[in-house]
Amino acid sequence: MKVLVTGASGLLGRAVADALHAAGHDVRTFQRRPSGLAHAQDVLGSVTVPAEVDRAVAGVDAVVHLAAKVSLAGDPAQFHEVNVRGTGNVLAALARHGVERLVHVSSPSVAHTGASIVGDGALPADPARARGDYARTKAEAEVLALAADRPGLRVVAVRPHLVWGPGDTQLVARLAERARAGRLPLLDAGTVLVDTTYVDNAASAMVAALGRLDAPDGAVRGQAYVVTNGEPRPIAEMLGGICTAMGAPAPSRHVPAALARAAGSLVEAVWRVRPGTDEPPMTRFLAEQLSTAHWFDQRRTRADLQWAPAVTLDEGLRRLRAASGTPAG
């Protein structure tokens, strides 16, 4: 079928487009800059402009909606504009064009209230309690998207957690850069268990979710699923693994989590008043992410999506190492 991927310029969007193509779908992408994907038809534009969204959606059978403002700090209005209004624009276009399938890409942070997540399932998105502008606006967007499930439009939300992989200019590159600069601290002892998602696994989960939307049982309709590798690791070990694969030193400096949170709150406030171009060094949200456990019960995800991650953590790290040209060992 013909599938539109919004936000295909990032690590995950490109991987999803590739995976859809590999699964035999015709892929159209929609973002501000060219995707650079040979197999895909690019439609350039912004999700904040209804007419541009309309043009992208016309004539497709399904949409995988990834486009979002992903950032640790910034203007709250911008988050709302892209994440909430943008999703509304996509939903409106789907209705206008009678498109019947939507895979809405969300984030586990939509249900994270700051406490540790220890083997929980996908709790309902909670805009009132989500932490930070990104999580709050993504929570609102997910609520909107899942509420749009009705006869004639089948919707599923997929929440991949901490996606990483080769070619990642966001998480992985920044971690490595900070580690090289000695600016990557471990909060407390770095013992909290965190589950992550190798990018190809996140992409294959999207494809699986799209396929399951048409299943007669309707099991996934209106549902949200957290997707991870299902291999939680202590955060120190995980960061160490990624940094080492990138040829950067593993983090060893420890900072008390409480201090980091306090500092993060302050920095966040300053950045909101005077947003810079760079990401802030620490936000309260990031401090919480790094000092609380985040791992999930994947049983429902795997059963309902009839999917399992194909790339293990160790294999993912090997691929990262190979891609970054770091010598083995």
Next chain:
Amino acid sequence: MTSPGAPGPTAPASLPPRGLAGLDAGFSRLVRAPETPLTAVPEHGAGRAGAGSSAGPVRTWHVLDNGGRLDELGREPVGTVLCVHGNPTWSYLWRRLVAVATEAAAAGRPAWRVVAVDQLEMGFSERTGAHRPLARRVRDLGDLTDALGLAGPVVTLGHDWGGVVSLGWAVDHPDVLAGVAVLNTAVHQPAGTPVPAPLRLALRRGVLASSTRRTTAFLDTTLALAHPPLDPAVKAGYRAPYRSAGRRGGIEGFVADIPADAAHPSAAELDRVAAGVRALDVPALVLWGAKDPVFRDRYLDDLQARLPHADVHRFETAGHLVAEDVDHATAVLDWLDDRFGEHDAGGAYRAGAGGATLGADADTHGRHAAPGHVEDAPADVAAHAAPGVDRPAHPDGVADDDPRPGRPAHVGPGHVEDVPAGHPAHAAGGTAGEWGDRHPLWYRLESLAGSAETALVELAPSAGPAPRVVSWRLLARRVREIAAGLDALGVRRGDRVSLVVPPGADLTAVLYACLRIGAVVVVADAGLGVRGLTRAVRGARPDVVIGAAPGLSAARALGWPGRRISVAPLAPALARALGVEHTLADVAELGARREPPAPPGPDDTAAVLFTSGSTGPAKGVVYTHAQLAAACRALATRYDLGPGTGLVAGFAPFALLAPGLGARTAIPAMDVTSPRTLTAAAVADAAAAVDATVLFLSPAALANVVATADGLTAEQHAGLGSVRTFLSAGAPVPVELLARAAELLPHATPHTPYGMTECLVVTDITLDEIRDAAGAPGPDVPGGVCVGRPAAGAVVRISALDDDGAATGTPSTEPDVTGEIVVSAPHLKQGYDRLHLTDRASTLGTATSSGSDTGPRAGTGTGTAPGPGPGPERWHRTGDVGHLDAEGRLWVEGRLAHVVVTADGVVTPVGVEQRVDGVPGVARSALVGVGPRGAAVLVAVVETGPAARRPGLAAPDLAAAVRAAAGRPLAAVLVVPRMPTDVRHNSKIDRTRLAAWAEGVLAGRRARRP
């Protein structure tokens, strides 16, 4: 100022407000019932509703009643549970039972109608303005059940003073009564004992009204008694009907109605109920919270004496509000199903349907748990009980106190109707069963009574420098004298005697004397620690404590119940201070010219042995005489112990049973509080003293013996040469240690039996067999510790684990299936003391099950297994998990409670730990699960050599090596300086604690030491 008895404010009954936590408003209804005057002669029986000739005022009651719901479900009730709350609660107390019973009926289990009343003046029932003494309340309840037209069968359920009212109703309605159940209550205030202090205070003039009615103090205090504390929403539910002083008159009235003395107006009615209860022969259930400041254990003792056939579970950590502290609803319903399953004429019901699973309570049985013993008791510094020390006897003075001929013997978990005719349940006071061709424990002692041969040698008696040698003749005489003396002092069959005596001649003599007269020996292990020991002894409610000075001091300091007998003479002041009535010499003297009473029968209770507590709270394991005798025989046949053989034992059960086999026993010189101080020389001297052929040492003692072997003289080496059989058990024994012991004992075969307090020998394995087995496991097998083949008549089955890690499989011998180890043996325990639910869990789904044998958990699968001995098969779920291999060998894989249920399946810990232990730098390891059951992830916790300085993540290299060795995906590898272990053996890792610690650390809590 009103006083109880004066008219108070009146108010009509009402329905509770909506939205009370956990209360389904649909169960509430109001019932009008005419009040019959107390002067009218009560008529009993169903169907007399409206028959009363003397119509009084009509009262309106609020009740919770699921009858309507059962009608909607189309379920005909098999009976009614009539629930009566106490003071100051209301039917809200039973909200979960009403709900759970209804759910069970909807799920196809037997439908029980549950009617939970608000007593008049209480809850949302009418405020009549009249004081309602006990007799009035009992009649009120009858008036209500008449109005309801309640036909049988009825099971009453009461708590607190509602227990008395419900039992009063039970006594008055024998024709419809099917059973009685109570939570903490009391029907009798023993003469001469004051009412409990909290109530005395409440009853004080001036305090009564202010604490109960004018303020909510009494209500608040009661609600604060919950363990753990009540949810605020539940507290609000309890307070809902008592918001104003005008609505609290009933609370005051109840407290005022407590018969503080015999002159109280309600004393006569209480006595009538108490006497009536003694005559009840219907099934009875007692669920008891031991931490109740008002209804203390002595009231449980009284209830149990009146209802000796009752199923009793004493919850050590629950209190007065036991209905809130534990899941009483499930316990009551399971009991109803077990006891009344046959009432369901449709026969569709199967016991346990609805998913009874072995929960936490099943984690009750020690792996390798050494039987309780007293060798670790404080050293007896004062003991010197040379026979014949003259002290004036006291033949009178104490024998008149509470003879209790019907002292409850433990009723086993079999069907009620399966209890043998001679069982104490039927023949209280009579001799139970016949010995037939079996011999009682004292048989050898009596047959050797004329022998001058050595029976026992104490190498280092506390009384003097020279070894103390006791002949069979002397031992038999002492046993006879003490037996007759105890009898003369009024110690009767079924009375409990707690022994806190170090191993030696005195302990042996007292033990056999108690057995001979049928007194139940309570043996608790000093390894439980003082608190654990006190809890154990209190829970076992001894009538007599026999001990050495240190034990008696502890008994005194810790307020243990029971009369005191000292093994050694004490200075009069000390004796008075310790409450000691007699010395052992007095007792022997008293019995010297008397005959012991008739001996007990094989099915009478012989002993309560307390488990070590290293794998859970200490539990009293009950043995009958036949079962103890069978344990004796098991040792005799397995280890060639008998007349003419010699035994050196640093392990109490074996040492104590040896005289019953006619074997010579040597007790080596050692500090009994610390087996680790036993030296090789002491063992060699002991072996030489009795020409020992069998040597038994705990692993801790063995380690020191091996370590001190260099100091042995040639003569001592020669002394060890006579040993043919060497045993070590009580905790896992490292094979290297066993091998080094074998070098010391050139002619001995080293064995390590696998057993537990509940069944001393299940399997046995020799050192050679261990070495054979070591080569066996490949990478695919679950691994574990090979403990050999079933021994001494024991039969082993495996109840396979299901996907949730519950042992639901039909017990079978199929090889390579991992499940709970289920055992049967002639020497298996009878049951647990006052732990009905533990009993139930330990036999669930076996032929011993107190539930229906047709339960889905295991069906009658054990029927395929021939019974191990005469009489009905008795089975026991050990709480250990493992598998049998194709050669019939048993492999232990860990504790059922420590099984980790991951998203990828069930993982038992021992196999993984064995592989991790092989990683260089790892001293020992424990595999724990973190996260919710079913989605847990595995975490290896390792102790390193040298020890880590602080707990935390393992270094990357170590983590990688452990992950590579584990054979299972590990989420994390943590190091600790030292594993948390049990008090007693210092070898069983406390995995429950470790798992909680690991989960905390991995969720961001500070990594303090586990």
